[in-house]
Amino acid sequence: MRRSLQALRRRWIAAGEFSQLGGCRSLQTFAGTALLRPTEAASHRPAFWAGSSLAARCYSSLPPTTELCMPALSPTMSSGNLVAWHVKEGQLVAPGDVIADVETDKATLSWENQDDGYVAKLLVPEGAKDLAVGSPVALLVEEEDQVAAFKDYVPTAGGAPAAVPAAEPEAAAAAGAGADEPAAAAGQHNSRMGPAARSLLAESGIPAGLVTPTGPRSIITKGDVLAAIAAGVKAPAAAAPPPPPPQQQQKQPEAAAPSRPAASPPAAAPQPAAAKQAAAAPPQPAPAGAGYTDIPNSQIRKIIAQRLLESKQTIPHLYVSADVDLDGVSALRAALKQQGVKVSVNDCVIKAAALALAEVPAANALWDAAAEAPKAAGGVDIAVAVATDTGLITPIIRGADAKPLPQIAAEVRELAGRARAGRLRPEEFQGGSFSISNLGMFGVDEFSAIINPPQACIMAVGGSRQVAYMKEGLPASKAQMTVTLSADNRVYDGEVASAFLSAFSRHMGNPFRMYG
Amino acid sequence: MLAAVSSHAAGAARQALGGSLTLAAAGLQRRGLAASAVTVEGDTLTVEVNPYKVHRIEAPPTTVTATKDELMSYFKQLYRLRRMEISADMLYKAKAIRGFCHLYDGQEAVIVGLEAALEKSDSIITSYRNHATHVARGGTVAEVIGELMGRTTGASKGKGGSMHMYRREANFFGGQGIVGAQVPLGAGLALAHQYSDTGGVAVAMYGDGAANQGQIFESFNMAALWDLPCIFVCENNHYGMGTAEWRAAKSPAFYTRGDYMPGMKVDGMDVLAVRQAFAYAKKYAVANGPIVLEMDTYRYHGHSMSDPGSTYRTRDEISSIRQQRDPVEHVRKLLLDNGLVEASVIKGIEKDTKKEIDAAIEASKAAPFPDMKELWTNIYAAPLGMQLRGIDSTHVETLAA
Numbered sequence: 001m002r003r004s005l006q007a008l009r010r011r012w013i014a015a016g017e018f019s020q021l022g023g024c025r026s027l028q029t030f031a032g033t034a035l036l037r038p039t040e041a042a043s044h045r046p047a048f049w050a051g052s053s054l055a056a057r058c059y060s061s062l063p064p065t066t067e068l069c070m071p072a073l074s075p076t077m078s079s080g081n082l083v084a085w086h087v088k089e090g091q092l093v094a095p096g097d098v099i100a101d102v103e104t105d106k107a108t109l110s111w112e113n114q115d116d117g118y119v120a121k122l123l124v125p126e127g128a129k130d131l132a133v134g135s136p137v138a139l140l141v142e143e144e145d146q147v148a149a150f151k152d153y154v155p156t157a158g159g160a161p162a163a164v165p166a167a168e169p170e171a172a173a174a175a176g177a178g179a180d181e182p183a184a185a186a187g188q189h190n191s192r193m194g195p196a197a198r199s200l201l202a203e204s205g206i207p208a209g210l211v212t213p214t215g216p217r218s219i220i221t222k223g224d225v226l227a228a229i230a231a232g233v234k235a236p237a238a239a240a241p242p243p244p245p246p247q248q249q250q251k252q253p254e255a256a257a258p259s260r261p262a263a264s265p266p267a268a269a270p271q272p273a274a275a276k277q278a279a280a281a282p283p284q285p286a287p288a289g290a291g292y293t294d295i296p297n298s299q300i301r302k303i304i305a306q307r308l309l310e311s312k313q314t315i316p317h318l319y320v321s322a323d324v325d326l327d328g329v330s331a332l333r334a335a336l337k338q339q340g341v342k343v344s345v346n347d348c349v350i351k352a353a354a355l356a357l358a359e360v361p362a363a364n365a366l367w368d369a370a371a372e373a374p375k376a377a378g379g380v381d382i383a384v385a386v387a388t389d390t391g392l393i394t395p396i397i398r399g400a401d402a403k404p405l406p407q408i409a410a411e412v413r414e415l416a417g418r419a420r421a422g423r424l425r426p427e428e429f430q431g432g433s434f435s436i437s438n439l440g441m442f443g444v445d446e447f448s449a450i451i452n453p454p455q456a457c458i459m460a461v462g463g464s465r466q467v468a469y470m471k472e473g474l475p476a477s478k479a480q481m482t483v484t485l486s487a488d489n490r491v492y493d494g495e496v497a498s499a500f501l502s503a504f505s506r507h508m509g510n511p512f513r514m515y516g
Numbered sequence: 517m518l519a520a521v522s523s524h525a526a527g528a529a530r531q532a533l534g535g536s537l538t539l540a541a542a543g544l545q546r547r548g549l550a551a552s553a554v555t556v557e558g559d560t561l562t563v564e565v566n567p568y569k570v571h572r573i574e575a576p577p578t579t580v581t582a583t584k585d586e587l588m589s590y591f592k593q594l595y596r597l598r599r600m601e602i603s604a605d606m607l608y609k610a611k612a613i614r615g616f617c618h619l620y621d622g623q624e625a626v627i628v629g630l631e632a633a634l635e636k637s638d639s640i641i642t643s644y645r646n647h648a649t650h651v652a653r654g655g656t657v658a659e660v661i662g663e664l665m666g667r668t669t670g671a672s673k674g675k676g677g678s679m680h681m682y683r684r685e686a687n688f689f690g691g692q693g694i695v696g697a698q699v700p701l702g703a704g705l706a707l708a709h710q711y712s713d714t715g716g717v718a719v720a721m722y723g724d725g726a727a728n729q730g731q732i733f734e735s736f737n738m739a740a741l742w743d744l745p746c747i748f749v750c751e752n753n754h755y756g757m758g759t760a761e762w763r764a765a766k767s768p769a770f771y772t773r774g775d776y777m778p779g780m781k782v783d784g785m786d787v788l789a790v791r792q793a794f795a796y797a798k799k800y801a802v803a804n805g806p807i808v809l810e811m812d813t814y815r816y817h818g819h820s821m822s823d824p825g826s827t828y829r830t831r832d833e834i835s836s837i838r839q840q841r842d843p844v845e846h847v848r849k850l851l852l853d854n855g856l857v858e859a860s861v862i863k864g865i866e867k868d869t870k871k872e873i874d875a876a877i878e879a880s881k882a883a884p885f886p887d888m889k890e891l892w893t894n895i896y897a898a899p900l901g902m903q904l905r906g907i908d909s910t911h912v913e914t915l916a917a
Contacts, residue, residue, distance in 0.1 A: 071606075072608075072610065073609065075822070095816070095838065133609075
């Protein structure tokens, strides 16, 4: 449809006015014309469009629309997710109104409209992912009564038959042409071959049947083998694993891409490995009995995965654990609760860690990759891990050693709430000198976490448990939890880690000094 | 101490800022366009504009007359500039325009009123927010869009970009990238007018963000000393990049900042008020010397396309200005409400303008990028035996002839 619109538009501009083609009005795009993919250079096959008969085709009885396409809301954005629509079909929009929330590669931003009109159709649903910049997402019309015409309008993917077959025969022809030659050559070469060609074939391991012979009487020449090697023709042994999908491909008749199954082994040529070919066929119905569901990875999770791998591979982790008594903290919490202040164990952990970092400055350091040395962090900024639907995010409590405990509690609550809603500002989760991850509420006794570079340490806090001990000759029980430091061994050595942990334990055991 | 369970420090600051924002917004809203006192006689409209605030000068009369043809031409130009800036926004979001892009929508009345009062023989120099100035000085929309897209059909052959449009034959001296650098140049243009006795004026435009820069006051001083025919125009859109005027300037009354120079504050969203002010200022400048005009205007977009424009002001403020003071709407209402034209004529103009912009965009997309050899043109290439002095005059280097 995109190409047909371009063709239509060229005609109109040449004519100098809107022309009514055969009594039906064609789709007009205003600055929607400007929103086509910027990669299309002006010289990109103009003859194809100008001379095609696509221009004669028109959508019957659809009023002229303005196409709204996915905007590039940051200079580095190439695709985005449409998180939520702020308008409904039929709604009047004015310049300056927010139409939608768009998730870019960096943050979720509001998209403001610049045109007057009524929303005729929302072409993509809320939550649509990976929409390329420039792809149409909505249609605006000028008059309210024109909205009804779009009630059953099917957007481009389904309703552009002329463009898709035009593209498809080209693609199919190209693939077919590529497929035909090897298929024709299969088994049709002369067994006579020069010694150079023979040795090259043996060296490369390409079966003679896959090489196109160009010599007289279908003799394979050395040039043919070199061309086959250059084209990346692989021996079918590489196509064997995994056998079931490609074979099923050939058995099942394909409606969508008729040339692809036939070309499946030779079409391994344009692709480095046949395994990729198999992997490229996921739209296939899965073989019976292999029930699974693919859950797409969100942008945040992809980045988290990348960073975790990088951290684990490049940072030498040092693990140091300690058991910390929790009775003092429980007493403090009870006392505060009586005064109406709600403070959780995690808040006390944050404060105790902050005080310990202030006491042991060597522990409040970052690893400076450029200088290859530890450098002191500016202040005690504690990043608290919060699990959200989209992934793990760490809002930061800045200057935690100076903040009073109730303030830390309030901040953590507020930041966690906003983190779950996806409304954190970048400066609120970027940075930090120390991280704390608490899985105690999930019944975990002890675990070790992965450091978030460029920080040098993360503390993993487990759950509390009752432990028996001897107190003045009599058995008693106390609450304890295990904390495990994962520290960057280039910044922390054992001495620093244990100094930090002992300061931490001391503060946790002496909570009334923490408060205030 | 327990009351420390209070608002987050940032939250408190935001509250304070919000309060000030509403105050500022209220100040902006108070000056809604006066649409009450309008009389029509045949094809001529007489309207009362908002009163001028003056400093060391008498205010011009607030009763302005305009004919239907004048208003139609203003409307066409205002609408054209508005649609051009909107399409620049959409092209930028489609990545057809890259780099800097500072949009003028909301401020169109300033340049249209200026052109209505002044001649092409008067010089004008402005900041990087210059797309509309280029068109108002006789350029075409296709030139502007071509330049924004970096094509050879652009105003500066695709080599200048958004900030460097220039039209020498219309005495438009750009398009300047450095904030406030154009004001001393503007004073120099006024000196040229005085020296050559042209009888014209030079207009040096700058924004409220630039208004606190030192070289502007140096220009004021020299212009006033020599009685240069210079009109200094502060386009006060109330925000620097994101800093509100009351946070940037101790005295945000920019029309008084000329101190010994007379000044006038004008409703910059009303093209007729602006025209009246410029006509008055030109008469004054040619006869007496420099004058400062402050245009009370507003930009709907952020400072540039990298700025969403909503982090330092509320959306409500923007939409209230759109509803109450929009320059294009004002002229449209003057034309329609007073029966000067039919609504269909207005619609026709709008359609034609959209087509014109469409055609400009298409032409620009089809135009080529500059050839590589253009890297070596329009640059100073021949040293001509120039001599460079070192730290002291004993060390002199002579460049090749």
